[in-house]
Amino acid sequence: MRKILLGALALVALPSSANAAAFVNGGFESGVAIGSTGFNTLTNGSTAITGWTVTGDSIDYVGNYWQAGEGSRSIDLSGVGPGGIMQTFDTIVGVTYNVRFLLAGNPDGGPTTKVMSTVASGNLPQISSFNIANSTRSDMKWVPVTYSFVAGADTTTLAFTSGTQTAFGAALDGVSVTAVPEPATWAMMLFGFGAIGGVLRRSRKTGSARAYA
Template identity: 35%
Template structure:
């Protein structure tokens, strides 16, 4: 009898799981005639604006499309510059004439979780060998921070060795500010490209976002 009762419960659990998956599928499936994929809230994530040739320095108070340089200096790298991008035509050295910070404020949906993702490498033309910095999302007094390091040992301008950095935050306001910061001494800093902020799928009726992580913690 015990075996019979155990088998009798399994279909109920399976039905619940199927219902949950169906709810997620309904939410994440694109509507008929709509463009596939989510609408990404970040702008100029590939640093394709402004269009340059070679390289150009941007100091505090200047803009890079949707980004603002809020501290120090950054170095925009274009075609004919010292290294190729991870994607597209341009990338960014977060240390220009000195370590720099860029920021962008974007719209969010309260209660929704998002994954921040970007390509990371390092300027191989000078020391230090290990480049350091962090990415940070700020919502009022709430901060989610991802520290990063990149070791340029064995890397060259022709083989940058880009890696993918990721972290997740959950929106507690209708707007959030993303900052990318170099903490590398000198003028040879972290190289970044292809910054994206991707809304995470949610399950209707369950009240949970999939893949929630790192609300107020520092992620290393």
């Protein structure tokens, strides 16, 4: 019985499997080569950044032009004018997801406060802002931000949009999407607990039979 219990408990600890269309490239490291200026301006409809589609007017796909939040690439959500990016990925209806990302702002020009919107399809948007007063290209002062949403369908579109009406927008990097808790983990836990319950019931029945023997 001890071995069976340990085996059932081990099922709880199994890692969750990845979705077929999982969220990808949250650090923007995979994409078209960046030119000698240190950034590429990408216009509406561009898919030059792996997994993402450009929305609005345009964005800047930034390389060594300034300090990235993580890795070596990041995004200015305003290119020539205010733009954005979006990605569609698999979700499970009714499950809550946390979106975490790093926020800064283009320090080259005004306004001092950069504004951006984060929204997942079927949910309300979240407005975030960043003040560039103490930031420079070599020290962008990236800050972590969290946005939560509840999936209303088996796919969700996540969008980040500039709210700054100039070519100097909010900067974005290090995006991640995590279920709370991960659905596969819950499934394994329920299966494991069910197996334990079955073992205990069989054990009680066996004990009762022996008592009457």
